[in-house]
Amino acid sequence: MPGALLRQRFAAANAEDATTAVRSVLGDGAVTADGGVSLEILSAVDDGVTVTRIASSGRGVRLDTGPSPELVVFAVREGRLTLARSGGSADLGPGDLGLVPTGTAAELRWDGVVVDAVSIGASSMVRLLSAEGRPPRLSDARITPQSPELGELWDRLARVLAGTVLEAPDLYQRDLVRAQMIDVLAATTIEAFDLVDRADSDLDRDEAVLQRAESWMRERLGEPLAVSDIAAAAGVSLRGLQLLYQRKRASTPLLHLRSMRLEAARAALLRGTEPVGAIARRLGYTNLGRFSAHYREAFGEAPSATQRAGA
Missing domain, CATH: 1.10.10.60 (Homeodomain-like)
Structure with missing residues (x-):
């Protein structure tokens, strides 16, 4: 029987090793920098959600992600970063959120940052967004939340999931609690970023x-x-x-x-x-x-x- 939540830890002192570390948790991506770069990654991997903390320093650091098979929300904890993808770009500071939808590539730039990347599995999004069980085709997904209140709610739920449910073995092994928490976070993501399947238009x-x-x-x-x-x-x-x-x-x-x-x-x-x-x-x-x-x-x-x- 599988035991505790899968945890991964990586450290890198150059762009090549940073690229290897990023690909280990995001599946794809490349890291470059104008100067030196250091990067630390701590990742908690569940069947329904992956929470990854990235702490990085350097000058002109750039992370190019490939099209993600999962929806990813980046939550900035320290520093600032610029998130650019199809549909525009956003400058994010502490407490800000940025969305990269399923199947979308993105570019992130920073000098020094601590950011959480929360990847939500396709099953939750399909269940809430699609009546036919197929991957939804999103219409003009927002980069940032449509209101501060919804952004704050999303952040609170993400912290509870990452810092409480995924950290406590007794809670993590209770499927009902864990699955419902992930579904609530997925539903709040849909509301916060106003996600709409084109079929619903x-x-x-x-x-x-x-x-x-x-x-x-x-x-x-x-x-x-x-x-x-x-x-x-x-x-x-x-x-x-x-x-x-x-x-x-x-x-x-x-x-x-x-x-x-x-x-x-x-x-x-x-x-x-x-x-x-x-x-x-x-x-x-x-x-x-x-x-x-x-x-x-x-x-x-x-x-x-x-x-x-x-x-």
């Missing part, structure tokens, strides 16, 4: 997808539904379903599902043939207090008040 199919999703939800209002279930029934990716509801409903799939349940509850309350608790349970609420709070927020009155009005 097809506006012509919007109404048909909405009809499939909402017909499927309407038939199952009393069941515990996950957004992944709704996306699968509608034939789109999780991200595609979310974007569709933003465009067409100014809401989210699960909030719209809640609205559908509350509308059904209101109709049943007005008929006055069932107790409030029975209606709530039939429509998927196991907590009557939560049902009452949601109902009051939606309609401005308690469920019992609606029932009395109907009677």
